[in-house]
Amino acid sequence: MERKIVKVGNSMGIIIPSVYLNELGFSYGDLVDVDYNKELKTLTIRSKETIQDSNYLEQVIKRVVDNYLKEKGL
Template sequence: MTANTRHMETQKIERKVTKIGNSLGLTLPQEFYTTLNIKQGDVVSLEINEENEQIVIKKSKKISMPEGLNPKFLESLNRTINKFDGAFKDLVNR
């Protein structure tokens, strides 16, 4: 391990699910945000593994939109991907 590499052991904590507005939610310790350099307004992705009953939270990488790409096209593409997400995953598992 180099001097610049940080090794963080897997940490297990328990948090209570609470009501936030009309939704259920949970908070994460500040250490999690600091370790991953997550700040207010950053985007994270959530992956659900039903088989293992796990939720994985990852910091999303910022990507810039290619020049000349119509934002409405990107919105349409995202809606299509979300609509057929299950079918895409089934195709991967074939």
């Protein structure tokens, strides 16, 4: 879905459709973690709760897999 970058005070932002927020379980005031992948030029938005509650081993495996995919250009 194409979205327009809008001005928010002295910053810029993107409006996320409520259907996506509902699907992700996000609501007003929730803290999120935004990660930028320089190689793929992508942003990933995750719930802070998901990151804190995730199993450490799962985080390590995800990091290894993400690095492997970056190296392969995927």
